[in-house]
Amino acid sequence: MSALKNDRFIRALLRQPVDATPVWMMRQAGRYLPEYRATRAKAGDFLSLCKNTELATEVTLQPLQRFPLDAAILFSDILTIPDAMGLGLYFAEGEGPKFQRPISSQTDIENLSVDVLSDLRYVMDAVTMIRQALDGAVPLIGFTGSPWTLATYMVEGGSTREFKKIKRLLYANPTAMHLLLDKLAIVVTNYLNAQIDAGAQAVQIFDTWGGVLSHASYLEFSLDYIQKIIAGLKVNRPDGTVVPVIAFTKGGAPWLEAISQCGCHAVGLDWTVDLGIAKAKVGSQVALQGNMDPNILLAPISVIEEEVKRLLASYGQHDADSGHVFNLGHGITPDVEPEHAAAFIEAVKQFSPYYHQ
């Protein structure tokens, strides 16, 4: 495959000097883009879009055709894994993801197969096709949900605000909880290694729901598994390149120091964390990714520009240890005008070089 023409994103994750702060957006291939909505309508439902290699490639590339982004991210969903494990993923209109066969007993956990990579072949096919289509323009990010985050959906049967079932399992039967997380860690490790083999040049672990745990439970039931996964990744490639790993726990602010020691190259931050404070705490051990509140994209363009300037100043001048990838603190929402996303990316391009002199 082609060598990278723009390696700013990879270099920043590895804390190597760059000319400007690289930028991408979580959920950048998404419903805020009319061309995405058109492709999705062609595919039928969301899951069919994920499983159609050509169309998944098409939507992955759409934001790059509009904006000078420094990375592409595989179009897929974190719930491909439980789907492959036999839980029967479907999307009920207006209700988010659901499972036909959620986990409701220790026996269900014991019966789960970890040998599911062949059922995820469509994801690797998409990775390979996207790499070919990108032709080295920018790096491609692969991703997964964290074991804890996947487990919340598998036990709750879908989205939840309260996490009652999973917390009851965690507190009342930690052995079963650990068995489920152990199995998921095996699957996730294999899944990310397969994405890397297929061409992913960086990987992100989305721990969307780690932030609902207590400090002690977070370390035991979420971070520990993220650490195990990273230890099992083949990040040093035969061609001498390194595949950087980004660990993103939404609501992870209380545990920044611990997260920075999990073996990741970069820590993803939500917007509750001050970038300058995070840099002072862990910025010489890991790169940081983030962290503008996505809701700022609903404000006038002048406000977006001011916020980008404020965040760049908060991270401050780059030095031999530093690395920052600009991003939102969570996914871009469907109600954002594409022109506002463009202004955000443009502002990073315009105002960040000053901090890399």
Added chain:
Amino acid sequence: MSALKNDRFIRALLRQPVDATPVWMMRQAGRYLPEYRATRAKAGDFLSLCKNTELATEVTLQPLQRFPLDAAILFSDILTIPDAMGLGLYFAEGEGPKFQRPISSQTDIENLSVDVLSDLRYVMDAVTMIRQALDGAVPLIGFTGSPWTLATYMVEGGSTREFKKIKRLLYANPTAMHLLLDKLAIVVTNYLNAQIDAGAQAVQIFDTWGGVLSHASYLEFSLDYIQKIIAGLKVNRPDGTVVPVIAFTKGGAPWLEAISQCGCHAVGLDWTVDLGIAKAKVGSQVALQGNMDPNILLAPISVIEEEVKRLLASYGQHDADSGHVFNLGHGITPDVEPEHAAAFIEAVKQFSPYYHQ
């Protein structure tokens, strides 16, 4: 009114020595108690219960008749204030609170009256009646929502997961946002002072939604107003007693140091924060309140006891600077068995004296 027979709660908030860690539960007068459900059925709806002095007194006292709690908390709702400001609070079945006339423009904000204390008389009447009924058994806590938290409901028109309208207002029209918060800070200050005059012996400011803000926005749009309110409270009473103030921001972990400097006597913690780490950071400036995950009350009683022991050990031995009030990290939920709440409180009583020797 009677002198306090049990002042453990007040003393711990003021970081004075106590024989055991005091304990109460947020939402302790609530739906998990069958006697509460019976009284509420008598009252009709939730709001009628809040506005009925006798029945509000009755439900405030119910948990104290069951459990050896160290404090009572006024039965009321944080949304009494916007209701008194004319927004028309109602509770739609299964949907939570709603407003008939939410704020939808700068003109709406300009037209809001801050002279609403007479419409909140029923709250002060309840405070006085509860104090008389308690007869000094334990202190009575008064409370309010923070200006930011109240504003989220007033602008969104009810509960929200996304905070789109309020964040659009904050980012696009910060002047109007500040005007609304200024008005709310005036009302809240008067409201808490009236509760104190009526007999509240401690007050808690619930900043339920501060945690959805960025670091900079939290300081500017939430904490700054909490600080202004506390500065305006008449906490030094003519009889020489002090009314301690507890500031509780759910999701406030990233900003512990700043919160500890807002003028409060105690910082309320949710369960994401390690008590020992919080104590090391701010425990010599303020008392700490919290912070067991309420979902632990769904686990077997042996698990509840172990978690209480773990949290007590995490706070550790008490010394001249320390102060800890045991509580949950958020309100007790309706699906908890009262026997589990009893076991929680009993465990604090049984295992905490060791740390106060």
